[in-house]
Amino acid sequence: MAAATAAVAGSLVLGGCSMLSPVQTNSNVQTADGVPVDLGSIQIRDLLIIAADQGGPGVLVGQVVNQGTATTKVDFASAGATSTSDVVSTDVPANDSVTLSTSSTQLTLPSVSTAPGGLMSLQVHTADHGVNTVQVPVLPPEGLYGGESPTASPSP
Numbered sequence: 634m635a636a637a638t639a640a641v642a643g644s645l646v647l648g649g650c651s652m653l654s655p656v657q658t659n660s661n662v663q664t665a666d667g668v669p670v671d672l673g674s675i676q677i678r679d680l681l682i683i684a685a686d687q688g689g690p691g692v693l694v695g696q697v698v699n700q701g702t703a704t705t706k707v708d709f710a711s712a713g714a715t716s717t718s719d720v721v722s723t724d725v726p727a728n729d730s731v732t733l734s735t736s737s738t739q740l741t742l743p744s745v746s747t748a749p750g751g752l753m754s755l756q757v758h759t760a761d762h763g764v765n766t767v768q769v770p771v772l773p774p775e776g777l778y779g780g781e782s783p784t785a786s787p788s789p
Contacts, residue, residue, distance in 0.1 A: 666777075667695050668769055672762040674701030675725065680733075682753060682771045683781040684745040690783035691745035691771065693733045699725040705759055711746055712754030712766050719743060734781060741783045749773035 667679035676698045684691030699705050704727055710720040721740040725731045731738050747753035752768040774782045 666770060666772060668767060670757055670765065670767050672757065672759050672765060675699055675705055675707060675759055675762070677707075677757065680755075680767070680769055682742065682745055682755070682769055683774050683778045683783075684749055684771050685774055685782065687746065687748040688744055691742045692781050692783045693721070693740040693742065694778070694781055695733045696730055697723065697725050697733065698730040699727055702727050705761070708756075708758040709740060709742070710756045710758075711742060711744065712756050714756070739783075745771055747771045 665679040667681035670677035670680055678696045678698070680693065680695035682691040683694055693709055697707055704724050706722055706724050708720050708722045714720065719742070721742060723731050723733070723738055723740060733740055745753060749771050750773075751771055753771050754766050755769045756764050756766050758764045772778055774780075
């Protein structure tokens with residue numbers, strides 16, 4: 634009888650540990666290296682910059698999804714960019730997506746203001762949502778991103 638009581642008490646005590654812990658599947662978390670950007674019908678996922686050095690060119694990597702009914706132009710620029718030559722753009726068709734990478738649509742920023750390993754302020758612009766500034770990780774072209782090096786000349 635004592636053993637049965639101890640077993641029941643032990644299971645209640647040990648089972649109570651999870652009672653105060655939050656359920657992890659109830660939380661939205663970014664499980665990728667990049668960051669999400671939500672601009673109404675434009676959703677950007679896993680946005681990051683691949684750059685070898687601070688001050689050098691950097692490739693934008695991520696997925697831009699257009700859930701709207703019209704093609705949308707999305708512009709990217711370093712925060713504080715003063716020239717139109719510092720802006721890179723892509724058109725995203727309605728109900729479609731564009732993959733940003735060297736193997737698909739490469740958008741190369743002419744100059745990255747942050748060394749690899751840091752966060753850089755990046756402006757994302759659409760006609761419907763104006764300019765939005767986000768903090769984007771800058772990673773070196775190594776490992777998983779080894780094939781994502783910028784081309785010799787920045788993209789328009």
